Amino acid sequence: MAAFLDRRDPENIEDSAERFGDRAGGWLDVMAAAGDLHPITRACMGFHLWGLAGLGGHDDLMEAAVTASRIAASDGSGAIFAPLAMGGAGGLRVSGLPPERLAHWLDGMNSAILTATRTLDDIEAWTARAETIMAQLSGRTPVALRNTFSQWPLVSAPMAESMTGASRAAVQRNLAWMEAKGLTREVTGQGRYRMWRIDTEGMRTGRNA
Template identity: 50%
Template structure:
């Protein structure tokens, strides 16, 4: 039996594929392809509708929580006042040292765990390791600068808070990361509106409220390090009305448990006060040890001539870790003089070299 070839006529639907090819897929089945523009609005296209979070923010519940925890709040406020008076009479370098320690602590709120030693080297000389994230170090450096000095942000003004955070509206909103598509300015405006409603709270309670409010207003979803921003801003809010000695409320020394966003307002405020009290006590104890070390160092170096020994005591009090190039950058003294003084202070038992290496050595005060 003779076989005849299967010939398709030109222009027929079957002429575009062979007899063994699968049937063509209709355009309606291509779910992964973008839909053609038909002029009609798509309800599922970004920005998506934003849920109403107003019912999640109950300022009256925070007022009731503050009233029920009045004794604990008074204790924390008294300890913060003592810290404020202590720092008001202290050298400027002490505030910088505490800011370094606090910035290092709050960096652990996210995935970035920056030690005070690494942050010190970054701030002094912009030095980082090969495998270190410079962006994470820059964020920790921002936290240290905001905790060291600067004006208190006006929490009732979104523009003031945005300037404090150093935020800017992105040119284009990433709808995958931010499905709501709401500008950060609008979210900060909502945050400031709620903070204005809570204006009658004590600054410490208001700081706890503002830190919690970062989540319901959607500010945690914008950039890496948003948790750090919330903690730094809350630490500054808590010192409103003080004399200027304590620039921020220590929080990292309490283990950061007070910054967890779980439980009702009373539980959140209780954890916040407990963590703040522990952090303040740890800070006061550290200042006592630092003051005692300065006294020992000044007495041991009393007979030394020149300004370098005295300047080295100040540098070691201000920075948790000091290297010879770093001290040279800060003090302006010669490398030989600094190296000689560092070796002498190590022999006196005032400082300790922590690397154990012959080169690239780093010292810390034996506080």
């Protein structure tokens, strides 16, 4: 677990690793004892026991949430993570009695799953639309760039270069073309370090070039 979380203490790495290993071992023992619970319920349990076991800093819920999202997806479906916060942070509340926390957890996960499903539907519809609009373009860069946008929520020009293997000029030219056609939009509003994402709003409103 220490390796998975990349836990390192530059001041005293050996002592820190030993203390973390002891605390993690206790947490793992409790989680193993709850093996008959559904993975989503176990994930909630593990999330709320994380801080009590001394595994996270004060108000630091990131490691607990990441670990819980792995547990929730451990039902053999092939998923790596279960969405937790896509529908808001309601499922990550740390106050209330255990039944209330579980109810918030289930409601939050349900909301996150619905949001994730809508996002996947939007990406599928965008991909079909992009294939039609970009059919007039030749070469491998447009196809590779379209695939990149379908797999990542935000894309920068350097990232696009790395993902597609295309030159900077080719990437910049295709990014500008896709933005002009309403397929993507720049989200930073800056002249440097810009990021693009697929334009699902334009797709819903029927905006097209």
